[in-house]
Each structure stands twice: as C-alpha cells, then as structure tokens.
C-alpha cells in the first residue's frame with residue numbers, strides 16, 4: 179500500500195512538475211510562433227539573470243512568472259469575493275485532475291526498477307475503467323470555472339465571456355462526445371491505455387480508420403480549449419479579456435495556466451485517441467507490455483513528439499484563421515459538426531457490427547477506403563447544405579429594400595434576400 | 602445617400618465556390634501562408650546591437666540642430682518664423698541686436714523643448730535661412746526634464762556632431778548657401 183502511494187506520488191510530482199514547466203515554456207513558444215508568423219524575432223533577450231548570457235530568451239517564462247507573483251493581487255470592490263477566488267482554483271484543479279487517467283508513456287520494463295515488485299504503468303491511476311467518462315466530466319467542470327469567474331466578477335465583459343463560453347463548450351461537447359463514442363465502439367473500452375493498445379496492436383491509427391471522427395474531434399478540441407478560431411470567451415477585441423477581465427496577479431495566472439493545460443490536454447487526447455498515442459511503426463513495438471528500456475523510452479518520446487507537434491499546430495492555427503462570429507460558431511456546432519458526428523458514429527457502429535462480413539467482402543483496406551469515402555461524401559454534403567458561409571456583406575438589393583422600409587416607417591435591416599439567411 | 606446614386610459604386614463580394622464551401626482547402630491555404638512566414642526572413646532589428654537603417658537622413662525628422670555658417674557663427678537671424686510655425690509651441694527665442702554687420706538680429710538664446718516637440722519639421726520648413734534643421738538622431742534619451750530642454754549651445758553642438766554625416770540640407774538640395 180505504502181509503495182503504491184509513494185509510486186503514485188512520484189508520478190504526480192513528475193506530471194505536475196512537467197506540466198507546469200511545459201505550460202510556462204509553451205507560453206514562450208506561443209510568443210515565438212506569434213512573432214515568427216508576423217516576421218518578428220520574438221522574445222530573445224532574457225537569459226540567466228545578472229549575466230549577459232541570453233540563451234535565446236529561455237529565461238522569459240521565469241521572468242513572466244516572477245512578474246505575476248509580484249503583481250498586486252487587486253480584487254475589485256464589486257466582486258463576489260468567495261466565488262472570485264474559488265473560480266480560478268476550481269478551473270486549475272479540474273484541469274490538473276484530468277491527468278490522473280491520461281497516460282504519459284506506456285510502461286516501464288518488468289523488474290526494470292529495483293525494489294518494485296510489479297510493472298510500473300506510466301499513468302497516475304492505472305486501470306480506471308471509466309477513464310474517458312472521468313476525463314469528460316472534469317473537462318466539463320472547466321465551464322464552471324469560467325462561468326463562476328464571469329459571474330463573480332460582476333462586470334459586463336466578464337459575464338458575456340462566461341456566457342459565451344458556457345454556450346460554446348456545451349455545444350462542442352456533443353460532437354466531441356460523438357467522436358469519442360466512435361473510438362470507444364472500435365476499442366470496446368473506456369481506458370485510454372486500452373485505446374492506445376488497440377491502435378498499436380493493429381498498427382492502424384484511428385485517424386486513418388475514422389477520418390471524419392478525427393476532423394470532428396480536432397475541431398471540437400479547438401473549441402473546448404477555447405483557442406482561436408474559437409476563442410470567443412476571451413475575444414480581446416470584443417470583450418477586453420473575457421471572463422478574466424477583472425483578474426490580476428496569481429489568480430489570473432491560474433486561469434492562464436488552466437487555459438494552457440486545456441490545450442495540452444486536448445493535444446494529449448488527439449494524440450492518444452486518434453494518432454496512436456505512443457505507437458510508431460517499427461520503433462515502439464506492438465501493444466505488448468513486455469518492453470525493453472529502449473522501447474519504454476521510445477514510447478515516451480514518440481508520445482511527446484506527437485503532442486508537441488499538435489501544440490505547434492494549435493499555435494499556428496491561431497494566426498492562420500480569423501475568429502468565428504458567435505452565430506457561425508453555434509451553427510458550425512449544431513448544424514455541421516453534430517450531423518457529421520452522427521454520420522461517423524453510424525458508420526463506425528455498422529462497421530463494428532458487421533465486421534466479419536465486411537472484412538471477408540472488402541478486406542481491411544476496403545473498409546478503410548469505405549470510411550474515407552463516407553467521410554468525403556458527408557463533408558461535401560455538409561459543405562453544400564450547411565450555412566457555414568452566411569452572407570452578411572452589404573448588397574445593393576438589400577440596401578434598396580432597407581430604404582423602402584425606412585420610407586414606410588419600418589425598421590430597416592430585417593427583410594431582404596440575403597438577410598433571410600439561416601439566422 | 603440614395604441606393605441608385607450614380608456616384609455609388611457597388612462592389613459585391615464574390616460568392617464562395619465549392620472549394621470555399623468545403624472549408625478545409627481554405628484552412629490549409631491559410632496554414633500554408635503562416636508556415637511560410639514562420640521560416641521567412643524577419644523584419645525586426647535587434648536595436649542596441651544593430652542600428653536600423655535610415656532611408657534618407659536628409660528627410661528624416663530627429664533631434665534638431667542649429668546650423669553654423671562658414672565663419673562658425675550661428676545662422677539664425679531671430680526672425681521667429683520657426684517659433685510661430687511650431688504647432689507644439691516648444692521653441693523659445695530671445696533676440697538681440699546682431700554684433701555682425703551682415704544682419705540686424707541674432708538669437709541670444711534659442712531653446713527647444715525636445716519633450717514637447719512632436720518632430721513635425723515645421724520649424725525646418727519655416728526657417729528662411731535654413732538655420733534650424735532636423736537630424737537623423739532618433740534615440741534621444743535623458744534622465745530629467747531639464748536635460749531634454751536643448752539650449753543654443755547644445756543645438757550648435759549637435760550640428761558639430763552631425764555635420765560630417767549629414768551635410769546641411771540647403772547645400773545638398775541646391776539652395777543658396
């Protein structure tokens with residue numbers, strides 16, 4: 179018992195330490211990528227304090243952190259003090275607690291560690307059968323942190339940010355759930371280790387066998403992590419800072435860390451659910467738990483490289499596409515992502531149900547091809563039918579109609595050919 | 602504005618084609634642009650170590666200087682045109698009868714408050730004898746407000762400092778000496 183708790187504590191310490199450092203350095207990476215995309219050099223001055231060694235600006239996160247710690251912890255007078263403090267704590271706690279069920283590697287070799295009589299699983303709580311539900315539940319708690327913060331701030335911008343994020347996160351939880359159900363159907367387990375195991379033993383990542391589910395999951399993860407183009411809860415240009423407008427100092431940094439953790443979690447999930455987790459052909463071996471030290475370390479490295487690549491993609495995406503308008507965001511969730519998710523789910527369910535028949539008729543390659551074909555057809559249908567591209571540009575016929583309505587003493591801007599869009 | 606006004610030129614946004622409606626192709630083209638810039642050349646100048654290049658020092662508007670003529674005398678004839686033209690009212694001149702026979706007045710004191718100055722160059726435009734000019738020194742700093750109020754000596758010393766790098770504009774641009 180004692181050994182197990184010590185083992186768990188060591189894992190937690192490693193994970194929390196790694197995540198916090200990771201979050202700090204991802205802030206630097208984010209600033210670098212932002213700068214490079216805009217043809218700037220980015221932070222490259224802060225190195226070792228009191229020396230002239232610059233180290234490409236790697237000291238920047240330390241300086242940022244110190245700045246936050248020494249900032250005045252301003253609490254505006256009009257806020258609800260208890261909730262105002264509780265909100266960032268709850269969001270950070272939830273963001274960290276998710277990592278209890280997320281594997282950060284595979285296993286260590288049997289008898290690899292002296293003094294431990296069992297094989298060490300690189301996951302804080304191994305063998306939790308409701309892993310995915312737990313993870314889903316906790317990621318929903320993030321909404322509470324955001325809404326609480328927005329509500330307790332007692333400011334219109336914060337409240338609007340909180341409201342937006344509640345609507346957004348709830349809307350995107352559905353397509354995300356549908357994409358996850360597809361994965362669960364294929365693996366038959368809710369354990370993330372098991373999901374990786376299945377992908378490793380078949381050698382087919384779910385991104386290949388369920389392309390539609392993959393795209394839906396990636397889009398929904400962007401929305402869940404509130405990253406651009408879905409960063410409406412904190413749209414600086416519209417809402418000052420969104421739900422954390424009134425925050426400063428340590429409480430603000432808790433929010434910011436939680437936001438980065440959400441992004442890291444999303445990358446973990448994309449990597450684990452759809453990109454094979456620690457699996458890479460030829461390096462990491464199959465799903466067997468009988469690993470050498472080389473394989474164990476290779477698995478950790480592969481997983482981390484995947485996560486890093488996804489995070490870089492997240493950061494590049496931020497500068498590639500403009501933010502959605504709120505109605506576009508909602509219609510994307512309900513009118514495009516949800517139907518597509520259902521299509522994917524039905525396809526996967528049929529596949530799982532009739533696997534033996536289909537396999538004998540089409541072969542496993544044929545099944546994958548069929549999934550891709552379904553994905554393409556569904557995507558094209560969604561593109562043509564769905565109102566993703568609402569037209570709100572100034573058009574002459576609209577303008578004429580407006581003028582007529584004004585002449586008749588009516589309110590302008592309601593009717594008109596292009597104003598009768600989906601909204 | 603009437604909708605059928607002939608002056609109004611209605612330009613309508615082109616409608617999205619099929620690839621546009623598919624959304625993903627546009628997403629990837631956006632990503633391609635950002636990726637290209639990620640590795641592209643950078644515009645930033647690492648300032649203290651690396652000085653930015655000033656396109657044409659003759660038309661740059663930095664710190665002022667008071668020009669001297671061939672005999673080393675201040676060129677200013679205390680006409681107050683620059684002080685009148687200055688929108689920030691930061692030029693202060695005290696005129697005195699000139700000790701030299703070729704002009705009536707000269708400036709006994711000439712101060713420019715560089716903190717109030719907006720570096721618009723109006724003084725330079727107004728001066729009939731090209732006595733006040735703006736140099737290309739841009740990194741002007743000081744530790745107190747007093748230090749940033751440039752008097753005649755300081756402005757003349759700026760001329761001595763910059764006269765080799767930046768010849769007097771009137772001569773370069775072909776005006777009377």
Ligand code: SF4
Pocket residue numbers: 683686687688689690691692713717718719720721722723724725
């Ligand atoms: S540059 Fe403009 S503001 Fe400055 S002293 Fe000359 S006229 Fe005044």
Ligand code: SF4
Pocket residue numbers: 676677678679680681682683684694708727728729730731732733
């Ligand atoms: S600097 Fe030129 S404009 Fe100003 S007082 Fe002297 S001569 Fe006149």
